[in-house]
Amino acid sequence: MKNASLIIILLLTASLAWAQSTADFFAKSDAFFKENVKNGRVTYKAITENPATLNELLAMAKSISVAKENGAEYQAFWINGYNLLVIDGIIKNYPIKSPLDKPGFFDGTKNEIGGERITLNDIENKLLRKNFPKEPRFHFVLVCGGLGCPPIIDEAYMPSKLDNQLERQTKLAINDANFIRVNKNKVQVSQIFEWYPGDFKQDGKKLVDFINKYRSEQLPEKAKVSYYNYDWTLNEAK
Numbered sequence: 717m718k719n720a721s722l723i724i725i726l727l728l729t730a731s732l733a734w735a736q737s738t739a740d741f742f743a744k745s746d747a748f749f750k751e752n753v754k755n756g757r758v759t760y761k762a763i764t765e766n767p768a769t770l771n772e773l774l775a776m777a778k779s780i781s782v783a784k785e786n787g788a789e790y791q792a793f794w795i796n797g798y799n800l801l802v803i804d805g806i807i808k809n810y811p812i813k814s815p816l817d818k819p820g821f822f823d824g825t826k827n828e829i830g831g832e833r834i835t836l837n838d839i840e841n842k843l844l845r846k847n848f849p850k851e852p853r854f855h856f857v858l859v860c861g862g863l864g865c866p867p868i869i870d871e872a873y874m875p876s877k878l879d880n881q882l883e884r885q886t887k888l889a890i891n892d893a894n895f896i897r898v899n900k901n902k903v904q905v906s907q908i909f910e911w912y913p914g915d916f917k918q919d920g921k922k923l924v925d926f927i928n929k930y931r932s933e934q935l936p937e938k939a940k941v942s943y944y945n946y947d948w949t950l951n952e953a954k
Contacts, residue, residue, distance in 0.1 A: 738789065741776050745796045746872035748773060752803075756867025757953035764807045773800060774829065781831040784847050788875040791844065793830065795857050795873045798839045801827050802861045805836075806950070814948040815861040822860070845915070852915040852926070853882040855908050856889045864906065864946040866895065890930040903939045907946045 748769050752759045763770055777797055782790045805821055806812060815821045823837045834843075844854050859868040866889040873881050889895050897904040909916055909923055916926040923941060928934045 737776070738780055738782065738793070741773070741780055742792065742796070742872055742874055744769070744773055744776070745800065746874070748800075749868070749872055750870050753868055753870035754953040756869070757951045758803055758806075758861075758868060759953045760803070760806055760810055760950070761952075763803065764810045767807060770800065770804060770807070774804060777829045779831065784843075786875075787848070788878045791848065791851075791854075792873040792875045792878050794839055794843050795854070797829050798836060798858050799868060801829065801836060801839075802859060806861055812950060814950055816948050845912075849915075850918065851882075852912075852918070853886045855912060855915065856886045857882060859951070861951055862946065862948040863951050864908075864948060865951065866892075868951065887930045890927055891932055896927065896931070896935075897944065898933075898935065898939075901936050901939055903935055903941045904944045905941060907943045910943045 751769075752763055777793075777800070780793065782793045784790045802815065804827075805818065805825065806815060809818045812818065818825075821836070823835050826833045826835060829839075840854070840858055844851075844858075848854075856866045857869075857873065859865045866885060869881075869885065871881075895906055903924075905923075905927070913923070916923050924935050924937065924939055
């Protein structure tokens with residue numbers, strides 16, 4: 717009985733420590749984004765001059781492992797992890813005009829995070845999109861470091877309010893006149909919609925149906941949709 721009790725105590729202690737580590741990660745990520753994101757852009761120069769907090773966060777994230785069965789925590793962890801790793805990749809190559817100036821930025825560089833050694837593309841496509849194929853709103857919160865992305869927010873994504881954050885950021889992007897450009901029946905949309913068509917045309921819906929779900933001013937049903945070129949210019953706060 718003593719051995720059984722000891723095992724239970726050790727398991728409870730480990731569980732509490734684990735919960736604390738994820739809680740610390742989310743709290744410290746939130747403080748980092750609040751400090752370093754200004755009006756949807758990132759203060760890369762300031763982070764480059766003092767990278768200690770970012771380094772601490774990524775060191776913490778290396779050993780955190782969140783089960784995909786805990787959907788909100790898993791998604792929030794990997795969304796924050798993706799955005800932090802993009803920032804880290806940029807400051808490691810700073811000054812830089814675009815993340816594409818670094819070959820393999822998204823599909824070649826392996827990052828140690830969440831017990832994995834993984835690329836940014838793999839986080840997006842294998843861990844998030846593949847595991848949660850019915851969730852198109854990831855595209856409005858994963859920020860690639862270019863101005864063509866929806867803007868990064870000055871807070872961390874939190875398990876307790878993730879759905880509200882995903883919904884808010886999707887609505888902000890789709891109601892942004894620079895992101896969805898409307899001229900009568902002619903509509904130009906981000907290449908995000910061109911690159912991932914299946915994410916936005918689920919259950920027999922058209923792209924316009926998805927967009928209108930989030931728009932306050934509806935697109936015409938017979939709108940002619942085309943795609944404008946993605947802007948990979950660095951999303952740097954000046």
